[in-house]
Amino acid sequence: MLISDKQLARRVQEMSVQIERDFKGREMVVVSLLNGTVLFLADLIRHLSLPLRLDFIGVSSYGHGTESGDLVFTKELRLDVRGRDVLLVDDILDTGKTIHRVLAKLKALKPRRIKTCVLLDKKARRVENVQADYVGFEIPDYFVVGYGLDFAERYRNLPFVGVLHPKIYKANAKTKSPYRKKK
Numbered sequence: 565m566l567i568s569d570k571q572l573a574r575r576v577q578e579m580s581v582q583i584e585r586d587f588k589g590r591e592m593v594v595v596s597l598l599n600g601t602v603l604f605l606a607d608l609i610r611h612l613s614l615p616l617r618l619d620f621i622g623v624s625s626y627g628h629g630t631e632s633g634d635l636v637f638t639k640e641l642r643l644d645v646r647g648r649d650v651l652l653v654d655d656i657l658d659t660g661k662t663i664h665r666v667l668a669k670l671k672a673l674k675p676r677r678i679k680t681c682v683l684l685d686k687k688a689r690r691v692e693n694v695q696a697d698y699v700g701f702e703i704p705d706y707f708v709v710g711y712g713l714d715f716a717e718r719y720r721n722l723p724f725v726g727v728l729h730p731k732i733y734k735a736n737a738k739t740k741s742p743y744r745k746k747k
């Protein structure tokens with residue numbers, strides 16, 4: 565275990581206080597990245613008493629492994645963010661490729677401002693020059709699972725953040741993808 569459920573709860577609450585202070589006075593649009601943010605997002609927004617609208621972008625690049633690959637968009641944003649204050653939420657900032665691409669996509673929609681919020685920041689593997697405005701925890705270079713984060717779609721339901729033992733992903737390296745085959 566790297567971060568316990570109690571530590572997560574305390575930090576998420578602290579982050580919500582910071583966000584409320586910065587977004588006061590205007591309705592915000594929370595844009596959350598699927599699938600990894602489910603638990604973090606649910607806990608974060610229940611602490612926000614500001615008016616907000618919520619939408620999702622589906623984006624995936626890790627497939628069933630532990631290395632970033634091609635980025636695939638699985639769901640597009642539906643809310644209009646033009647002129648709006650946007651809070652972009654993701655579970656982890658690692659190479660930065662996901663947030664970098666999503667930010668470019670969002671900026672093209674002309675929001676008034678975008679702030680980024682991530683639960684975990686793994687600086688050691690950064691490839692793109694991106695930083696988040698709100699960070700829950702900086703973590704070392706481990707492949708982590710739980711509290712929404714998966715390995716091959718498993719472990720998202722763990723209430724804490726844990727480090728995946730290398731023997732698990734090494735053993736899985738030769739197994740089939742959990743995804744449906746394209747017809």
Ligand SMILES: O=P(O)(O)OC[C@H]1O[C@H](OP(=O)(O)OP(=O)(O)O)[C@H](O)[C@@H]1O
Nearest residue numbers: 598599600624625626658659660661662
């Ligand atoms: O900074 P990066 O190296 O781009 O990595 C971060 C992204 O990787 C994970 O997504 P994943 O592709 O595993 O999809 P998921 O959210 O459905 O698990 C995670 O949820 C982030 O969005």
Ligand SMILES: Nc1nc2[nH]cnc2c(=O)[nH]1
Nearest residue numbers: 658706707708709713714
């Ligand atoms: N589950 C999981 N997804 C990631 N995406 C980028 N880094 C990670 C990680 O450490 N764990």
